[in-house]
Amino acid sequence: xxxxxxxxxxxxxxxxxxxxxxxxxxxxxxxxxxxxxxxxxxxxxxxxxxxxxxxxxxxxxxxxxxxxxxxxxxxxxxxxxxxxxxxxxxxxxxxxxxxxxxxxxxxxxxxxxxxxxxxxxxxxxxxxxxxxxxxxxxxxxxxxxxxxxxxxxxxxxxxxxxxxxxxxxxxxxxxxxxxxxxxxxxxxxxxxxxxxxxxxxxxxxxxxxxxxxxxxxxxxxxxxxxxxxxxxxxxxxxxxxxxxxxxxxxxxxxxxxxxxxxxxxxxxxxxxxxxxxxxxxxxxxxxxxxxxx
Numbered sequence: 001x002x003x004x005x006x007x008x009x010x011x012x013x014x015x016x017x018x019x020x021x022x023x024x025x026x027x028x029x030x031x032x033x034x035x036x037x038x039x040x041x042x043x044x045x046x047x048x049x050x051x052x053x054x055x056x057x058x059x060x061x062x063x064x065x066x067x068x069x070x071x072x073x074x075x076x077x078x079x080x081x082x083x084x085x086x087x088x089x090x091x092x093x094x095x096x097x098x099x100x101x102x103x104x105x106x107x108x109x110x111x112x113x114x115x116x117x118x119x120x121x122x123x124x125x126x127x128x129x130x131x132x133x134x135x136x137x138x139x140x141x142x143x144x145x146x147x148x149x150x151x152x153x154x155x156x157x158x159x160x161x162x163x164x165x166x167x168x169x170x171x172x173x174x175x176x177x178x179x180x181x182x183x184x185x186x187x188x189x190x191x192x193x194x195x196x197x198x199x200x201x202x203x204x205x206x207x208x209x210x211x212x213x214x215x216x217x218x219x220x221x222x223x224x225x226x227x228x229x230x231x232x233x234x235x236x237x238x239x240x241x242x243x244x245x246x247x248x249x250x251x252x253x254x255x256x257x258x259x260x261x262x263x264x265x266x267x268x269x270x271x272x273x274x275x276x277x278x279x280x281x282x283x284x285x286x287x288x289x290x291x292x293x
Contacts, residue, residue, distance in 0.1 A: 001082060001089035075222035077144055077253040081245050085148035087155045093145050094157040100139060101167050112263075114138040114256030115169040115189070117177050118235040118248060131184040132177075133235035134244075136252035139167070144249035150236050154185045162189045170259040171252075172196050172212045195258055204268025216254055219261055224254060 084090045104111045118134040133150035147158070154162070162169070162181070170193045171177065178189040196210040203218075213224040230247045240248075 001084045001092055072217060072221050072223045075216055075220060075224050075250065075254060076246065077138075077250040079142045079144060079249075079253070081249045082143060082145045083148070083240065083245055084145065085151050085239065087152045090147050090149070090152040091155045091157045093147065094155070094161050097137065097139070097145060098157070098161055101161075104139070105166060110263075111139065111167045112170050112193075112256055112259050113167050114144075114252040114254070114259070115171045115174060115177065116248070116251045116255060117180065119180075120234055120236045121232045130236070132180055134240070134248055135181075136248040138249065138252035138256045141253070141257070144252050146240070146245050146248045146252075148240060149185070151238075154181075154187050159187050162187055165191050168193050170195060171255040172210060172215070193259065195255060195262070198259065198262050201267055202262045202265040212251065212254060212258075215258055219258055224250070 082093055084093045101111050101113075114137065116136050117132045118136075119132045120130045122128075122130060131150060133148070135147045135149050135154075136144060137147070138144040161167075168191055169178070169189055172195045174189075174192050174194050178192055181187055181189050195212070195215060196208075199210050199215055199218075200207045210218075213226060216222060216224040225247075227247075230243050233244060235244070237244075
């Protein structure tokens with residue numbers, strides 16, 4: 001089990017645009033992003049800023065998006081990456097994860113795990129899809145676990161972690177990933193919460209099929225890099241490269257981060273209903289006032 005610490009970022013003073021609405025002070029450690037989910041009054045300000053962005057997008061449409069395209073800084077996980085490629089290493093990492101989850105569960109209503117998988121692509125028609133090769137899991141801003149399951153398989157402790165309802169596994173199109181794990185390894189992944197569905201609930205408007213990259217840009221004002229040379233690379237390699245490990249860990253981290261951020265937003269449907277209710281009350285009051293004149 002290899003513990004890899006990513007180097008400090010170059011832009012430590014950069015702000016996470018909608019996640020904090022404040023500049024992040026320089027910090028000497030490797031974790032650069034302020035990913036603390038804020039509660040209370042800040043939520044309203046953050047949500048209002050997000051709704052303004054959504055409103056502009058809906059008002060002017062895709063043409064405006066093209067005209068006003070902004071190049072955002074890149075979202076990168078800067079914490080510790082724990083890479084496991086043998087069954088024993090995966091077992092130890094899974095035990096460590098379970099201990100953290102149980103400890104967090106004592107003080108939290110839910111514990112979310114950013115979850116994603118990678119596999120070697122096939123470029124020839126008619127060939128069966130390869131087995132899932134890598135599984136990445138993240139439950140905080142400090143540590144992400146990258147498990148090379150094509151070599152280790154899914155040992156009993158990891159199986160127990162994936163099937164236990166003590167934690168919610170979150171990601172974009174996560175049901176598809178869960179189906180692949182069942183097919184490839186006969187292991188269930190549950191319970192699940194899809195980020196795209198949650199985003200539609202929280203952001204409102206016409207339902208949209210969000211990608212992890214587009215949702216990252218909307219919520220954080222950062223871009224999620226998806227270079228084909230890594231995304232479509234050999235995930236069955238004997239040992240993953242540092243670039244592959246960074247890519248995998250970042251995806252899991254972003255899934256966790258976006259879930260926690262979105263859970264802090266009020267439901268857009270509820271807000272809309274409340275607005276209509278308030279509008280109806282005002283209209284009724286105006287009618288009564290006019291009738292008294």
